[in-house]
Each structure stands twice: as structure tokens, then as C-alpha cells.
Amino acid sequence: MPTVTVRIPQVLRHHTSGARSVEVEASTVQEALEALFAVYPTLRESLTPPSGNVLEATNLFLNEQDVATLDGLASPMNSGDTLTILPAMSGGGRSGTRVRNSEGTLGTTLGAIDMSRGILVGVMVAVLLAVSLACSEAPEAVRIATEGAYPPYNFINDAGEIDGFERELGDELCQRANLECTWVIAEWDTIIPDLVAGQFDTIIAGMSITLKRDEVIDFTQPYLPPSVTVYLAAAGAGDEVINGKVAAQGATVQADHLASQSGPTLLEYELVPDAIAAVLSGEADAALVDLAFARDSMAEHEGMLAIVGPEVNLDLGVGIGVREDDGELKDRLDQAIGEMKDDGTLNTLITKWFGDEANGF
Numbered sequence: 001m002p003t004v005t006v007r008i009p010q011v012l013r014h015h016t017s018g019a020r021s022v023e024v025e026a027s028t029v030q031e032a033l034e035a036l037f038a039v040y041p042t043l044r045e046s047l048t049p050p051s052g053n054v055l056e057a058t059n060l061f062l063n064e065q066d067v068a069t070l071d072g073l074a075s076p077m078n079s080g081d082t083l084t085i086l087p088a089m090s091g092g093g094r095s096g097t098r099v100r101n102s103e104g105t106l107g108t109t110l111g112a113i114d115m116s117r118g119i120l121v122g123v124m125v126a127v128l129l130a131v132s133l134a135c136s137e138a139p140e141a142v143r144i145a146t147e148g149a150y151p152p153y154n155f156i157n158d159a160g161e162i163d164g165f166e167r168e169l170g171d172e173l174c175q176r177a178n179l180e181c182t183w184v185i186a187e188w189d190t191i192i193p194d195l196v197a198g199q200f201d202t203i204i205a206g207m208s209i210t211l212k213r214d215e216v217i218d219f220t221q222p223y224l225p226p227s228v229t230v231y232l233a234a235a236g237a238g239d240e241v242i243n244g245k246v247a248a249q250g251a252t253v254q255a256d257h258l259a260s261q262s263g264p265t266l267l268e269y270e271l272v273p274d275a276i277a278a279v280l281s282g283e284a285d286a287a288l289v290d291l292a293f294a295r296d297s298m299a300e301h302e303g304m305l306a307i308v309g310p311e312v313n314l315d316l317g318v319g320i321g322v323r324e325d326d327g328e329l330k331d332r333l334d335q336a337i338g339e340m341k342d343d344g345t346l347n348t349l350i351t352k353w354f355g356d357e358a359n360g361f
Contacts, residue, residue, distance in 0.1 A: 002078050033054065154206065177336040203217075223337050229291065247274075249275055276297050
């Protein structure tokens with residue numbers, strides 16, 4: 001029987017004694033849920049609606065793909081797969097009076113309504129008009145998700161505020177695109193499923209554009225060129241450590257790269273700083289991280305860390321993640337990024353936060 005991982009969102013962790021993830025043996029999504037419920041029975045009550053169909057009240061993502069687009073609860077699972085549980089937002093379940101049509105606009109489900117034909121026609125016209133207006137109006141309020149733990153891209157400053165290159169970039173893009181933006185902190189390991197589920201509208205969190213991620217969400221044009229990834233080890237270590245115990249943040253291109261290699265043993269951590277801490281403590285022989293973060297870490301821990309081994313290229317640049325049905329928002333952000341490239345503002349920000357040696361456009 002395959003061993004799979006079930007990720008638990010923060011709102012449900014009181015059912016699992018704080019556990020972020022649980023390993024179970026299962027060959028389908030249904031079996032994974034049953035195994036999870038067997039260990040934590042109160043989860044079944046929390047996730048199962050009166051109809052008994054979990055999918056009516058819960059969004060389930062198998063390796064970042066909505067199981068509703070696969071075979072539902074019968075979707076097969078293999079060893080190493082990850083199932084992410086996301087309770088539907090209020091009004092955002094898979095059934096009910098508010099639904100999202102194929103174009104991403106909100107409409108109204110008309111049940112069996114006892115009314116005259118004239119009234120019914122009037123209601124239908126009103127609904128069509130509302131949908132038409134929703135399609136023509138540009139979004140005014142946008143929720144931007146970031147991690148807040150990846151300097152200099154994004155971090156929490158001494159005042160407790162989101163700061164960094166991406167905060168400054170995002171604020172400028174919102175102004176140029178005439179958007180009213182609100183920043184929220186999100187957990188990295190569920191940030192893509194949370195976006196798809198509608199918890200927020202965009203991701204600006206140092207997310208590399210990859211073909212795998214592009215199958216689930218859309219990306220704007222890159223606001224950073226393809227980045228170099230490096231191995232960071234204790235000062236004085238040799239290149240051989242890259243085939244030892246190598247740390248990386250989970251659900252990243254770095255972790256995926258290490259998992260595909262036969263030499264190193266991958267140690268996954270919740271945050272990139274945790275991977276660096278593992279190197280400093282001796283728990284890990286090296287960490288695979290973005291070059292900009294490596295430089296930041298070496299400056300913070302002066303004389304204690306050094307880059308070893310070869311550089312690795314893993315992505316197509318860094319872009320803003322948006323839902324696949326939010327084409328209008330993507331277009332507006334693309335236009336704003338293009339303007340910043342054309343007038344030099346983006347290169348100025350890159351130099352400010354990453355130094356004169358950083359690649360620009």
C-alpha cells in the first residue's frame with residue numbers, strides 16, 4: 001500500500017494536536033481520508049456535510065491539482081503523493097446558491113421557483129445583466145499573498161509589517177494597475193491550493209515559474225530573471241557535501257531538484273531559514289537555496305557560511321501567480337510589469353534590494 005502525506009491547514013490543526021501533516025497508507029483519495037479519520041475522528045465531523053459528500057464542503061488537492069478535475073475521491077494516489085485539505089470558504093463550497101461559472105464570474109443558481117413566466121424571464125434578464133456587468137468591471141480589491149519569511153524578497157520588519165523587494169514591487173504594481181491591494185501572510189506549502197480555492201487573488205512570494213506549477217495556475221511575465229540556485233555549507237566545507245544531507249524548503253524547485261538526484265539525501269523544512277539553521281547546527285551538510293538568499297544569509301552569519309559546488313538553474317524566472325480564470329487581472333499586472341521594465345523602475349528596485357551584481361532586464 002502506498003505511503004502518502006495529508007497536509008492539514010492551520011484552521012483544522014486543533015483536531016490533529018497541531019500536526020501540519022500526517023502520513024497514511026492509501027491508494028486513493030478516499031482511502032487517505034478514511035485512514036486520516038481513523039486516527040482523528042473529529043476531522044470527519046468537521047469536513048463531512050449532512051449529505052455525506054466531503055467534496056461539497058471541502059477542496060481537496062492532489063499534488064496541487066484539484067481532485068474535482070481528476071476522478072474525485074476515487075483519484076489514485078502513489079507513494080510520495082501529497083493530499084492537501086482546504087475547507088471551502090463561506091459561500092464558496094461546491095454547492096449552494098453562489099457558484100462560479102467557466103469564466104470565473106459569480107452567478108446565481110435558480111432552483112425550482114414557483115412563479116409566472118413573466119417574472120421568471122425578468123429574473124433571468126437581471127441575472128444575465130449582473131453577469132455581464134461582472135465580466136466588464138475590472139477588479140477593484142485584490143488580496144496579495146506572500147510568505148513573509150524569505151528576505152530580501154519578503155519578510156516581516158521590526159514594526160511587524162510585510163517588507164522587502166516584493167512588497168515595494170507589489171505596491172507599485174497596484175498603483176499602476178489601479179488596484180486596491182491588501183497583503184496577507186500565507187503558508188508556503190499550501191499557497192497554490194489556497195489561491196485556487198479563492199483564499200486570496202495573487203501570489204507574490206518569490207515563486208519560480210515552472211511548467212509543473214503552470215499546469216495549475218497562471219503566471220504573469222517574470223518580474224525577476226531566471227535565478228541561480230547554489231549550495232550553502234559551513235565555512236571550510238568541501239564540494240563533497242552536496243552529496244550528503246542537503247536541506248531545502250519543502251514544495252520548492254530546490255526540493256524537487258534534490259529529490260530527483262541519486263546522490264544527496266533531501267531534508268525538507270517548512271521555511272528556508274530553517275534549512276540554513278540546519279546547516280549551522282550540523283543537522284544538514286548543505287542547503288540548496290536561491291543565490292540572493294544565500295548572500296543574505298552569509299552576510300547575517302558572517303564568516304560561518306560559504307557557497308560550495310556548482311550553480312544550478314531551475315526556473316523560468318519569478319512571476320506573480322494568479323488563478324487560471326483571472327485573465328483580466330493577469331493582463332493588468334502584465335501591463336504594469338511591462339511599464340516598469342520599460343521605464344527602468346524595475347531594474348532600480350532589483351538593484352536596491354539585490355545589489356549591483358543582480359541580473360535585471
